[in-house]
Amino acid sequence: MILFTLYYEFFKIGLFAIGGGLVTIPFLFDLATRYPWFDAKLLSNMIAISESTPGPIGVNMATFSGFQAGGITGGIIATFGLVTPSVVIIMLIAKLMKKYKDDERINKTLASVRPAVLGLILFACYEIAKISIVDIKTSVMFMVFFVLIFHFKKNPIIYITLSAIAGVVFKI
């Protein structure tokens, strides 16, 4: 039964997360409030791991969340759920690709979805900030990393490694 729920929930995410892997994150936060599978803290850890491992972050997140809910089978089912809508939709529109891409109505609709989705991601950022930036130590650390990341556009893995070390050293 849990596998069916997993498949259904991730099918919905695959259908509505328009714009790539990062967009799945707000949907996962929504899942965290509705099911006991994982909490915001674990979800934030999963984001960091998914960013630093090979494979698309959206797919990694789906496997991860599914695993928390139902072990290895859960991970597989959640991932299948996530990609099912893409696979069906892409195959359906494959023949009319060019037309689809140049359709003014579709473009205009998407131009409106993108900023809205941005709001979703920002809201997810806020959710993570609430549980991770909690005192002076973490606030200072946040500001340092914020400046570093915006100033030197380096690979995220470098910052994730640095922050892990900082976390251990300063006992965050």
Added chain:
Amino acid sequence: MMPLFQNELVKKRQYITDEELIDLYSIGQCTPGIIAVNISTFIGYKMLGIIGGLFSTLGMISPSIIIISIIASFMKAFMDNEILNHAFAGIRVCVVALMLNIVYGLFRKSVTNKFTFTVFLMSLFLLFQFGVSPIFIVLLSAFTGFLSENVKKIRSNKAK
């Protein structure tokens, strides 16, 4: 991900051309789901039909399933480790900054005029004030975009 696609599929195997890959990338962005998955499904489908699409997608998600399953099983065992907990507490702070950086990049690309800025603010307002579901936000913004395009068309028809 895109340089990998280009190297493997365009240069090495010549499954598709550079132009096709760019087209695919932009289509992958406007169809639901993960962009890399959309691109692989399309290439597989183009070459071998439905079976091809299914198998290339399976190929794309297999490493994630294997690697993440292994990490997730280890993570459960180390959840009580104090050092690891400190490390992850540090990482979570970093994740906020990393995500803000991505949001900033996307903001400059997608919020380009008054209309898109209004949609962005509305989405934030609905989320913070009412905690509406993400699906609702996506549907509402799609509807708003669709409507605004049609209203414009009707207006320009009337003007004629």
